[in-house]
Amino acid sequence: MEDALATIAAAVWTDNWNHVINFKVILLSIVIESFPFLLMSVIVSALLNNFVSENTIRNMIPQSNIRSIFMACFLGILFPVCDCGMVPIVRRLILKGVPLPAAIAFMLAAPIVNPVVSAATAFAFQNNIHVVLLRLGTAFGVALCTGLLLNGFTKGRQLKSPSQIHGHSHGCCQHTLNSHHPGYSPLHRWINTLRDACHEFFEMGKYLVIGAMLGSLSQIAIPREMLLTLGQDSSLSIGVMMVFAFFISVCSAADAFIAASFSSSFTLGSLVAFMVFGPMIDLKNILMLLHTFRTKFVCCLTLIIIMLCSSAAYLINHL
Amino acid sequence: MQPRKRNLRSFNNGACIQSIILLGFIILLLWLDITKQLPLYINPKFIVLTQISYLLLVPMLVIQIIDTLLPTSSVYEQHCHKHSSIGKYTPFFMILLLAFAVPENTLNANLVSSKGLNSQSSAITHSIKDLPRPLAPVFGQMDTIKVTNLNYTEAMCEINNFPNEYAGKKITMTGFVFQIPGLTNNQISLVRYVVMCCTADSLPYGVMCEGIEIQKYPDGTWLSIEGIIQMVTYDGKDAASIKITSLQKIEAPKDPYVYPYN
Structure with a gap:
């Protein structure tokens, strides 16, 4: 009897231990993979802070808001970035005077409308150009519409004030939100760049790590069978895939392969929704968004993107 | 002060x-x-x-x-x-x-069921005619198909999608055991994880194998096998299965994953 119990206990222990190992491997792989992108992003943000003045940026963006939103949607072609590190750059751009709608459109479009992700999607779907075009087109459309909606309905930067970020109001730490200091020597600027980068690395990295933890947990916990039973319903499948994309939080360059693995059992619209919604809003970047922008704004933005993605997917399923 | x-x-x-x-x-x-x-x-x-x-x-x-x-x-x-x-x-x-x-650093067989085995290969059955098949002429001329790290994904796709073209050929491959519920006593799947970007997006790929008392090997045991490809009916569809002629239990390799498109 005791032997039997011991065997069962050992089996349960081994099983759970195996889950712990898988959790660790997936978590570390997400962290290691996104690490360079986060680092690049905080360094670019810090460089912008210390070396580029507001005027330079203001001169670079088109005068009309609509045109700047349009331009922002295509910037990803020049800067193929991953969604892991977008938030610090976007925050810095807004602080430097880029209008909010254009910055958000850039944040939404750049991780998808870029050559690297297009190539990965083409690979994953075995050169099925139709899927690639649907993905890029939908992402472009969603980013553009979101930008235009924000342009019509929001005012200001919608960033949290420094006091809100830190939960007190004596106004310290404003340094990181300040603009560059023209009087400083180059060496001083480089040192400050590193210091800013480090500060932002710890500020944003925390959320990336927490998001990666929840993402790896859900990879282990969500059974595939449960997803598969819901896959053929034309509207339900879209919701399921969007929720799935939100939780698993994989990179925009890799999620096409996951989507392809579902392509036998899920509708095309839901796969596109998965590949468009995931890079725009997922667990790890919504934590960073919530830290950076006002909560109300993040909720509105998420709702807009959910509405746009699901209606685009619905159209794809029914046309 | x-x-x-x-x-x-x-x-x-x-x-x-x-x-x-x-x-x-x-x-x-x-x-x-x-x-x-x-x-x-x-x-x-x-x-x-x-x-x-x-x-x-x-x-x-x-x-x-x-x-x-x-x-x-x-x-x-x-x-x-x-x-x-x-x-x-x-x-x-x-x-x-x-x-x-946590010293261990390799995904184990526990994850196969939540990732879904071979989902990619069944994914493309509806457009199977348009599929690029770079390895088909190469494999067609070989007497023994050697599945390696480099051709793993393509080889699995070919064999699982076109079992009728390869039936009767010899094959050698390595992978770990995964027992799908519903298979008979002498059947297992031999599987490897295919990693695209990072291990978080890994997907298990594999092929069904048949051998005497093969189910005695627990999930995750690494085997190196030789066998003959044959066509069977599984779930009402034509599928490939390898009839094992010789097998060897091996240590988990240092490079357990397959990286396609490199």
Whole structure:
């Protein structure tokens, strides 16, 4: 009897231990993979802070808001970035005077409308150009519409004030939100760049790590069978895939392969929704968004993107 | 003196903890790189990015150490002492702890069922005619198909999708055992994880195998097999199955994953 119990206990222990190992491997792989992108992003943000003045940026963006939103949607072609590190750059751009709608459109479009992700999607779907075009087109459309909606309905930067970020109001730490200091020597600027980068690395990295933890947990916990039973319903499948994309939080360059693995059992619209919604809003970047922008704004933005993605997917399923 | 002393000490805490974390990450990444463990987490073609990132961490660490030792050199952080609590660094410490405390570093067979076996190959059945088949002419001429790290994905796709073309051919391959519920006593699947970007997006690929008493090998046992491809009916569809002629139990290989399109 005791032997039997011991065997069962050992089996349960081994099983759970195996889950712990898988959790660790997936978590570390997400962290290691996104690490360079986060680092690049905080360094670019810090460089912008210390070396580029507001005027330079203001001169670079088109005068009309609509045109700047349009331009922002295509910037990803020049800067193929991953969604892991977008938030610090976007925050810095807004602080430097880029209008909010254009910055958000850039944040939404750049991780998808870029050559690297297009190539990965083409690979994953075995050169099925139709899927690639649907993905890029939908992402472009969603980013553009979101930008235009924000342009019509929001005012200001919608960033949290420094006091809100830190939960007190004596106004310290404003340094990181300040603009560059023209009087400083180059060496001083480089040192400050590193210091800013480090500060932002710890500020944003925390959320990336927490998001990666929840993402790896859900990879282990969500059974595939449960997803598969819901896959053929034309509207339900879209919701399921969007929720799935939100939780698993994989990179925009890799999620096409996951989507392809579902392509036998899920509708095309839901796969596109998965590949468009995931890079725009997922667990790890919504934590960073919530830290950076006002909560109300993040909720509105998420709702807009959910509405746009699901209606685009619905159209794809029914046309 | 009292307030100044407190200032100094609490300020040191923040920069000091950050230095420790940065050092921890540099050591972790460097260690993974030197011991060649990085391919277990990410596709080898991204290793250069990781190398760049730990090199970039070094100057950041230097600045943090200087700030720890010379608090006056930092104008602004001095005021921030009140919220440099340990709490906001917990996630970083958890990662480092997990990385160093859990020694195993390879995905095991437990994940196959939640990832879904062979989902990719069945995914394309509706457009199977348009499929590019670069390996079809090569395999067609071979008497024995040797499945290697390099051709694994394509080989599995070919064999699983066109069993009728390969029936009767000999095959050699390696993989780990995964027992699908519903298979008979003598059947298992031989599987490997295919990694695109990082291990988080890995998908298990494999093929069905038949052999006497093969189910005695538990999930995750690595086998190197020789066999003959045959066509069977599984789930009402034509499928490939390898009739094992000889098999050898092997140690888990150093490079357990397959990286396609490299």
